[in-house]
Amino acid sequence: MNPLRPVILAAAGSGRMKNAVTRVPLTAAVVRRFVAGETRGELAPVARDLLASGRMISVDFLGEYTTEQSMANAAVAEYMSLIDDLAALEAPHTLVPAVEVSVKLSALGQSLGADGPAIATENLHKLCVKAAESRVWVTVDAEDHTTTDQTLDTVRQLHPEFPWLAVAVQTYQRSAEDRCRRLTAAGTRIRLCKGAYQEPDTVAYQRRPDVDASYLRCLNVLMRGEGYPMIASHDPSMIAATLVEAAGSRRCPGDFEFQMLYGIRDPEQRRLTEEGHALRVYLPYGTQWYGYLMRRLAERPANLAFFLRALAERG
Template sequence: MGVTKNFFIALSKNQPLNSAAKKWGLKLGAGKVVAGTDIASMMQSVKELNANGISATIDSLGEFVHTKEEATKAKEAIIKTLESIQIYGVNAHMSVKLTQIGLDVDFDFCLKNIQEILAEASRYDIFINLDMEDYDHLQQTLDILEALRAEYENVGTVIQAYLYRSEKDLETLKDVRLRLVKGAYKESSEVSFQEKHEVDENYLKLIKIHLQSPGFTSIATHDHHIIEKVKAFVKEENIPLNRFEFQMLYGFRSEMQKDLAKEGYAFTTYVPFGQDWYAYYMRRLAERPQNINLMLRSMISK
């Protein structure tokens, strides 16, 4: 399992393959987990989710940004997507990766870009979630979040349960809307738990802490064992259903997503779209190697 995960993580970082994938279109099973390569096709998917009582957090995919020109282009695509949320009238917000808008190019330049995005999102009353990336970008992401929150309220981020420091970060961010995840990157034992049971235990612990904090909690997991424990906990503690939501990725456990929404739980689906789908898809295969079956079935059916 570890070898397979490392293999797909390595593939996700391969820029030549990412460039080639833009020419392939949504192949190798990616069309099942990426909601199209353009806004129109993505919005159709969001409308279908909304019809089932499910909200969306939209990710305009983009990787391997090394210049200000590339980052500016990505920022403009995000702002165009924000405008489209307003035009289409869908129930959705956006998730943004800071590396996509220049974090690896220049910190202040990236901060200016995300400030522009937040200003546009505020016009439409749309929430922006700063996606958390690997450990090397964690503190910079939190620093940018702090700067943004001095001016904007419609912004939050992600806490990853496999990191040792996450409980302390949670305390600092107790008033913030947070998405809580187990974590999908490969990190060293110096900064992260390595065993699944340790990650699971810490994840449930963090969920319970934030559910009892002022900030809204997005519980992003496909783990039905965790979901059942959360349901029992909120019932025991009389936590209102409008204080949290469940989240899952587009294309995964779709029937469970609908069932949770029917049960009355707030539910949001993470909806990625765009031509830069390759790295995102490789990380999903690394995270859940059983999804390799999606790719194999797609290749066989061609």
């Protein structure tokens, strides 16, 4: 793992650091590498370009750890308008819906005290009703491990009504393989990712080879299971293993998809798409980009260097 990862992820939770970073005017250049813009107006041309290139999209309205009911209500209202905007885009004819939204339950109110999980479930239900009318899919992001059980509980509750509702599984969690078995047996759409938060050893593997080995075990379970696997990784080894698993389990495009983050390995995204694979780009927008940016910097020292260089140049 990147030795600076714990430090950067700790900074992601620091209010003082957040104030310092978000006030520096450098942000446009660095943030724009990973974030489509701050408004739906800025998002629209980026989304259109990605769709025109044959890629699918999953749009995330940035925001997490809502502390007030009014913020959760505002997030729901934004997602409602977003789904309208996305449904109006000209999407390519793909085997599965080309447009999806990604949602963090903490943005929908999950952390609002004892009622939080019920509030988040109700809010997610509203979004799913709207999404179903618009042929837009919904995936629930995986956040830190303290939210995992509640998040899975919400998805389990809504799955019978919205069988296309998906959830992310983080392979750094020691329980990931078992979770994949249970979710795939229920036919769930699952986004498989390594995991982006700082977690204790009791919960998560700390060494990269262990996280990767867990990814490969989960991949095997999902590709041979009943659900729809979404392989969210930029790692060439995971992509190669997916192609081998797809051949072994006779899965074709439409039976699984690749996913990558906006701004990361763009040529590889295009290559896989041109080869006929289904590929979806996770596309965030909004003003609350700080936590998301910090997680991207933590993943790769080169990103941190890019960020510091931009700081020095502008400073």
